[in-house]
Amino acid sequence: MRILIIGAAGMIGARLAEAIASAGTVAGRPVAAMLLADRAAPAVPGSLSGGLAAETLAADVADPAAARQLAAWRPDVVFHLAAVVSGEAEADFSKGYRVNVDATWALLEAFRLSGTAPRLVFASSLAVYGPPFPDVVPDDFALLPQSSYGAQKAIGEFLLSDFTRKGFVDGIGIRLPTIVVRPGAPNAAASGFLSGIIREPLRGVEAPLPVPRDVAAWIASPRIAVETLLHAAGLQSERIGSRRCLTGRGVSVTVGEMIEALSEVAGPAVAARIRPTEDPVVARIVRSWPRAFETAQARELGFPVDEGIRAIIEAHIAHEMGGRFVP
Numbered sequence: 001m002r003i004l005i006i007g008a009a010g011m012i013g014a015r016l017a018e019a020i021a022s023a024g025t026v027a028g029r030p031v032a033a034m035l036l037a038d039r040a041a042p043a044v045p046g047s048l049s050g051g052l053a054a055e056t057l058a059a060d061v062a063d064p065a066a067a068r069q070l071a072a073w074r075p076d077v078v079f080h081l082a083a084v085v086s087g088e089a090e091a092d093f094s095k096g097y098r099v100n101v102d103a104t105w106a107l108l109e110a111f112r113l114s115g116t117a118p119r120l121v122f123a124s125s126l127a128v129y130g131p132p133f134p135d136v137v138p139d140d141f142a143l144l145p146q147s148s149y150g151a152q153k154a155i156g157e158f159l160l161s162d163f164t165r166k167g168f169v170d171g172i173g174i175r176l177p178t179i180v181v182r183p184g185a186p187n188a189a190a191s192g193f194l195s196g197i198i199r200e201p202l203r204g205v206e207a208p209l210p211v212p213r214d215v216a217a218w219i220a221s222p223r224i225a226v227e228t229l230l231h232a233a234g235l236q237s238e239r240i241g242s243r244r245c246l247t248g249r250g251v252s253v254t255v256g257e258m259i260e261a262l263s264e265v266a267g268p269a270v271a272a273r274i275r276p277t278e279d280p281v282v283a284r285i286v287r288s289w290p291r292a293f294e295t296a297q298a299r300e301l302g303f304p305v306d307e308g309i310r311a312i313i314e315a316h317i318a319h320e321m322g323g324r325f326v327p
């Protein structure tokens with residue numbers, strides 16, 4: 001099996017590449033070769049399972065020639081994770097459309113012309129939805145994005161579904177929950193504080209809390225995000241049916257519950273490093289997000305889900321912090 005990851009230097013892409021490299025399989029089938037592409041050549045994963053060859057490529061996928069080069073590599077499975085995320089897509093309108101729409105089009109078109117019809121797993125987002133929301137958002141809720149990023153992901157979903165209907169690719173799009181705890185430096189996303197209030201106090205640093213404690217979010221850990229994409233790669237087309245884009249399974253949790261769980265896992269002194277610093281702009285954006293999703297299709301298709309916020313925090317300490325935090 002040949003695996004192509006586009007956006008392989010990103011937070012999820014790098015973890016996905018590591019997971020495939022160390023397992024040496026996707027959906028139970030051995031991986032012979034992996035091509036990792038991003039704007040700058042991504043790092044080769046540390047541990048490569050025996051016999052697996054990994055190549056890296058610096059490529060701007062919005063460039064049709066680069067997209068054709070990737071298709072010419074003839075992958076069996078493609079993970080399309082390259083994107084400009086929410087804040088940047090809102091601030092730089094042209095860049096958002098270029099990367100989130102033009103690149104998706106260029107890739108799909110390159111695969112249509114190649115005639116290879118690979119399984120293509122597309123990372124979509126909950127931002128395809130817009131308020132007003134019911135308490136629990138059903139799978140057939142209308143796609144009415146209220147941001148450029150959401151509009152661009154919705155366009156990507158429509159393109160993926162149509163190219164799949166025509167048999168040019170075998171696509172599946174997953175609207176990933178907000179990933180918590182996002183490792184590394186804080187990012188500019190409005191949702192960034194959801195990771196910040198766990199990650200920063202654990203390393204002994206104060207974290208601002210820009211919203212009230214009753215604000216809720218639909219979250220998943222980086223590990224479950226990777227497992228979700230791998231599960232999507234292995235699903236049989238007939239099982240997926242004609243609804244090719246679906247909401248990923250997550251955990252609905254309030255900020256208050258997150259702080260309580262942090263206190264239980266790491267102690268009250270760690271949780272006390274969270275400083276309420278209300279930011280009305282962030283609070284307004286976050287209040288416009290849905291609190292929970294039905295995800296019946298994802299459940300029926302056997303997608304994985306986190307146990308809960310406590311397990312997410314414990315896994316972050318174990319896997320990202322070598323088991324040690326600042327008490």
Ligand SMILES: NC(=O)c1ccc[n+]([C@@H]2O[C@H](COP(=O)([O-])OP(=O)(O)OC[C@H]3O[C@@H](n4cnc5c(N)ncnc54)[C@H](O)[C@@H]3O)[C@@H](O)[C@H]2O)c1
Pocket residue numbers: 006007008009010011012013037038039040059060061062080081082083084085099103123124125126175176177178179180
């Ligand atoms: N992290 C989340 O909470 C979350 C939630 C929902 C959906 N998603 C989606 O999942 C995917 C991965 O998310 P992430 O958190 O790893 O994002 P990330 O920003 O860490 O990674 C995205 C990668 O895409 C690359 N990229 C951007 N433009 C490119 C181009 N023109 N050509 C080649 N590569 C390009 C970037 O260099 C980056 O490495 C994205 O599509 C994102 O929209 C993420």
